[in-house]
Amino acid sequence: MNPFRVALAVARKDIRSEWRTREMVPALAQFIVLALLIGNFGFQIDARNAPAIAPGILWLALVFAGLVAFGRTFAAEREQASLEAMLMTPASPVAIFAGKAIAASLLLVICEAVLLPALTLFFGTPFTGDVVAAVLLATVGMAALGVMFAAIVARVRARELLLPLLTLPLWIPFIIAGGQAVQSAMGLPGNYQEAIGLLIDFDILFVVLTSLAARFVLEE
Amino acid sequence: MSLLVGNGLTHWFGRELALEGVDLVIDTGEHMAVLGDNGAGKTTLLRILATVLRPTSGQLEIAGLNAFRERRRLRHHVGYVAHATGLYPALTAAENLEFFCDLQDVSRTRVEEALDAVGLTRVARRRAGELSRGMQQRLSIARAILHEPRLLILDEPDASLGDDAAELLTQVMKDKTVVLATHDHALANRLCPRTLVLRHGRSHGTATRLRVVR
Numbered sequence: 001m002n003p004f005r006v007a008l009a010v011a012r013k014d015i016r017s018e019w020r021t022r023e024m025v026p027a028l029a030q031f032i033v034l035a036l037l038i039g040n041f042g043f044q045i046d047a048r049n050a051p052a053i054a055p056g057i058l059w060l061a062l063v064f065a066g067l068v069a070f071g072r073t074f075a076a077e078r079e080q081a082s083l084e085a086m087l088m089t090p091a092s093p094v095a096i097f098a099g100k101a102i103a104a105s106l107l108l109v110i111c112e113a114v115l116l117p118a119l120t121l122f123f124g125t126p127f128t129g130d131v132v133a134a135v136l137l138a139t140v141g142m143a144a145l146g147v148m149f150a151a152i153v154a155r156v157r158a159r160e161l162l163l164p165l166l167t168l169p170l171w172i173p174f175i176i177a178g179g180q181a182v183q184s185a186m187g188l189p190g191n192y193q194e195a196i197g198l199l200i201d202f203d204i205l206f207v208v209l210t211s212l213a214a215r216f217v218l219e220e
Numbered sequence: 221m222s223l224l225v226g227n228g229l230t231h232w233f234g235r236e237l238a239l240e241g242v243d244l245v246i247d248t249g250e251h252m253a254v255l256g257d258n259g260a261g262k263t264t265l266l267r268i269l270a271t272v273l274r275p276t277s278g279q280l281e282i283a284g285l286n287a288f289r290e291r292r293r294l295r296h297h298v299g300y301v302a303h304a305t306g307l308y309p310a311l312t313a314a315e316n317l318e319f320f321c322d323l324q325d326v327s328r329t330r331v332e333e334a335l336d337a338v339g340l341t342r343v344a345r346r347r348a349g350e351l352s353r354g355m356q357q358r359l360s361i362a363r364a365i366l367h368e369p370r371l372l373i374l375d376e377p378d379a380s381l382g383d384d385a386a387e388l389l390t391q392v393m394k395d396k397t398v399v400l401a402t403h404d405h406a407l408a409n410r411l412c413p414r415t416l417v418l419r420h421g422r423s424h425g426t427a428t429r430l431r432v433v434r
Contacts, residue, residue, distance in 0.1 A: 080304070
């Protein structure tokens with residue numbers, strides 16, 4: 001059985017469901033715009049301090065949007081008992097996990113497509129390829145971790161509380177390295193290449209670790 | 221020839237004993253009903269036989285394979301209809317089955333055949349969430365037979381099927397080994413020559429026909 005076919009089928013199914021129900025993306029996009037609006041009025045932002053403050057607001061909005069997006073990936077499957085049906089097939093749990101992670105990442109990328117231009121609009125920070133690359137690289141590892149913890153907490157009642165408690169500490173490396181990369185891409189002192197190298201290392205580490213853990217997490 | 225052999229199947233949920241030392245042998249092509257009151261352990265037994273749940277102790281062999289060590293290989297041979305339909309409400313009936321074709325590694329041409337087998341061809345393009353409960357149950361049965369399993373495990377499939385439940389199940393169960401849990405004794409007698417009765421998680425033996433005592 002081809003695991004890529006399974007992963008693509010799972011991702012396609014999730015995206016098709018989201019496209020038809022539009023449960024997540026409009027709400028997340030609205031949340032992101034509101035977060036930026038609050039940031040804009042909450043800080044005294046001018047051309048000098050925008051590159052220092054804007055990355056912080058960017059990562060805050062992204063982290064909370066990610067928690068909501070990843071939290072729903074397995075909760076919906078559990079609620080409608082479809083996860084059991086999926087796991088009753090001979091498909092590899094790792095492929096199923098990969099498919100869920102791809103779909104959740106794409107949802108977050110769509111949110112980022114709203115977030116990054118809106119950040120430029122509200123704060124006047126540059127919208128460059130370097131900023132986009134840093135955010136996309138962080139999304140990969142954050143999605144792998146977020147979806148794995150979402151699968152773990154989907155079994156418990158207090159999942160909305162547990163997911164941030166488990167996920168946020170492990171997202172810190174992405175926020176630090178991503179924050180440095182975005183700040184230096186916006187013109188503050190810092191080594192962009194080094195931060196991007198760190199993000200790539202973290203991506204590889206966490207994608208491998210979560211793939212190894214997926215089998216144990218998904219199978220009872 | 222035996223397709224399924226279970227020995228001493230026991231399951232605890234925390235401190236509660238759900239199933240205690242159930243032994244059973246089911247031959248290829250045999251249809252067996254599992255009867256019992258609510259909480260008797262029917263669903264727990266069926267979930268174990270479907271390899272969804274690993275028992276606390278006991279051995280289970282299906283088609284000559286160890287059901288717990290080789291469960292992914294085994295899933296090519298097992299179809300399971302659970303209490304919950306486990307469908308994707310935003311996808312159409314056909315799309316639900318196409319998705320499971322990809323996961324079962326079977327050709328998508330099976331979708332039409334499976335829908336036809338459960339009488340849902342005319343609603344193939346309707347979303348699963350818009351179907352009636354009975355139609356959703358039929359779709360869930362179609363999903364279970366998509367890969368033409370040798371062993372079919374049905375947990376109260378008649379619950380919302382309506383008047384033609386027996387005809388539909390007779391058609392679906394043809395040429396398959398079946399374990400069927402139900403509360404309907406008449407249906408069990410009609411579809412299954414053999415019956416296993418569970419009480420408080422214990423097997424009270426099997427019979428070739430159930431004697432309905434009023």
